[in-house]
Amino acid sequence: QVQLVESGGGSVQAGGSLRLSCVASGATYCMGWFRQAPGKKREGVAAIETDGTTNYADFVKGRFTISKDNAKNTLYLQMTSLKPEDTAMYYCAAEPAPLNLKLWLLYGSPEYLGQGTQVTVSS
Numbered sequence: 001q002v003q004l005v006e007s008g009g010g011s012v013q014a015g016g017s018l019r020l021s022c023v024a025s026g027a028t029y030c031m032g033w034f035r036q037a038p039g040k041k042r043e044g045v046a047a048i049e050t051d052g053t054t055n056y057a058d059f060v061k062g063r064f065t066i067s068k069d070n071a072k073n074t075l076y077l078q079m080t081s082l083k084p085e086d087t088a089m090y091y092c093a094a095e096p097a098p099l100n101l102k103l104w105l106l107y108g109s110p111e112y113l114g115q116g117t118q119v120t121v122s123s
Helices: 099-106
Strands: 001-006 010-013 017-026 030-036 043-049 053-054 064-069 075-079 088-095 117-122
Touching: 001 088, 017 030, 017 088, 017 117, 030 053, 030 064, 030 075, 030 099, 043 064, 043 099, 053 064, 053 099
Parallel strands: 010 117
Antiparallel strands: 001 017, 017 075, 030 043, 030 088, 043 053, 064 075, 088 117
């Protein structure tokens, strides 16, 4: 069983930055971030494999950066140039085996999901 604990959410004005963190207990192969805004479906944001391969949703490319400290088993999401439409609950996610990161972000139902951390961007 893998447990995921997120931190780093908060409120920021448009154009600002935030960094989310997620500490994982247990072995994972792929990790990523999903988000869900009120009244909307959950969507994949960014993902990373153990070897450092990454994939991003088109709506965050160039603004968000995903990274992972394998020694600490900690996942990060550096978010810059934030927009009001980025407002959502952000969830850390993980899978115990390799998979297609792009498809995981588009269609995946993560094996493990954290409790979430709220990000609010005001205009």
